[in-house]
Amino acid sequence: MTTPQQQDPTADQFLMGGGGAPTAKFPSIGASISGRITEKPVVEQQRDIKDGSLKFWKDGGKMMQLVVTVQTDQRDPSIEEDDGRRRIFVKGAMKNSIADAVRAVGARGLEVGGILTVTYTHDGQKTNPAFDPPKQYSAQYIAAAVAELNTPDPTPQQQYMPQAPAPQQYAQPAPAPVPQIPGLTAEQIQAAMANPATAALLQQQQAAAAAGHAPAPAAPADVPQF
Structure with missing residues (x-):
C-alpha cells in the first residue's frame, strides 16, 4: 500500500x-x-x-x-x-x-x-x-x-458646507433737504421743522416757491424766535 x-x-x-x-x-x-x-x-x-x-x-x-x-x-x-x-x-x-x-x-x-x-x-x-x-x-x-x-473611501473628501448669505445692505434714505428761509438760521429752521404746525406751513411755502407760484418763503409770523 x-x-x-x-x-x-x-x-x-x-x-x-x-x-x-x-x-x-x-x-x-x-x-x-x-x-x-x-x-x-x-x-x-x-x-x-x-x-x-x-x-x-x-x-x-x-x-x-x-x-x-x-x-x-x-x-x-x-x-x-x-x-x-x-x-x-x-x-x-x-x-x-x-x-x-x-x-x-x-x-x-x-x-x-x-x-x-x-x-x-x-x-x-x-x-x-x-x-x-x-x-x-x-x-x-x-x-x-x-x-x-460599504467600504469608506480612504481619501477623505472635503465636505461641502453651504455658505450663509451675506446680510443684505440697504441704502439709507437721504435726509430731506432743509428749506432756505430768509431771516432764519439753519438751527432755527430745524427747530421750526420739528414743530408739526410750523413744519407743514414751511413745506407748503417751499413747494410753491419751487413751482414759481410764490416768492421764497419768509419766516412765518408764528415761528418762535430762538
Whole structure:
C-alpha cells in the first residue's frame, strides 16, 4: 500500500514561498474570526493533525474541506511578519453555518472581496469519549459587491458646507433737504421743522416757491424766535 503524497502547493504559494497564511484559531467559546476574503477559496482533502496524512471516511471516500483566507486585524507576536491573514478550514458544523449565511444574502458562494465572519458559539453533543465535543459556529457573510459599496473611501473628501448669505445692505434714505428761509438760521429752521404746525406751513411755502407760484418763503409770523 502506498503512502498518500502531500498535496502540491498552489501557484501563489509556489511563486511567493511559504505554506500559506496561519490557521484561524477558535480557542474558546466566543472567539471570532472576521475579514475580507483575499483569494479564491479552495477545496482540499483533510489531513490528520498528528502526522499530516490524508484522511478518508470508512467507506474510502476522501474527507474534504474548504480553505478560506481572510484579511483580519489580528497580529501574533510569535509569527514573523504577521500581516493578519488567516486561513479558515471549513468543514463539519462550520460548513453548514457558512452555507446558511451565504444563502441568507442570496449569494451563490464565497468570493474574493466578500467579508466572512465565523464565531465559535457553543459545544455540541459529545459522541466519543476519546474526543472533545464538536464545536458549533455561527456565520455571517457580506457579498463582495455590497462590501465594496460599504467600504469608506480612504481619501477623505472635503465636505461641502453651504455658505450663509451675506446680510443684505440697504441704502439709507437721504435726509430731506432743509428749506432756505430768509431771516432764519439753519438751527432755527430745524427747530421750526420739528414743530408739526410750523413744519407743514414751511413745506407748503417751499413747494410753491419751487413751482414759481410764490416768492421764497419768509419766516412765518408764528415761528418762535430762538
